[in-house]
Amino acid sequence: MTKRMKSKDWNDESDDGYVPCPHCGEAMLEDAEYCSACDRWMTTEDRPQRRSWWVIAIVLALLFVLILSALRF
Numbered sequence: 154m155t156k157r158m159k160s161k162d163w164n165d166e167s168d169d170g171y172v173p174c175p176h177c178g179e180a181m182l183e184d185a186e187y188c189s190a191c192d193r194w195m196t197t198e199d200r201p202q203r204r205s206w207w208v209i210a211i212v213l214a215l216l217f218v219l220i221l222s223a224l225r226f
Contacts, residue, residue, distance in 0.1 A: 171180045179190035187194050 170183050172183045173179065174181050174188040174191060174193075175195070176188060176193045177191035179188065181188050181190070185195070
């Protein structure tokens with residue numbers, strides 16, 4: 154488990170490749186896109202895209218209509 158670093162513990166002169174997470178303050182790699190300590194992405198561009206719930210709802214509704222129309226004939 155990594156030690157939580159306070160802002161005063163970080164100095165600009167150390168180049169060990171670690172920086173504090175902007176969300177939780179834990180040590181993380183400087184070029185990391187994701188903090189494993191707090192499970193947050195650094196930017197919204199890094200976060201995996203999720204499908205919108207309304208797209209899934211429309212697809213399910215269309216499938217329902219197709220199944221009902223196929224059962225009637």
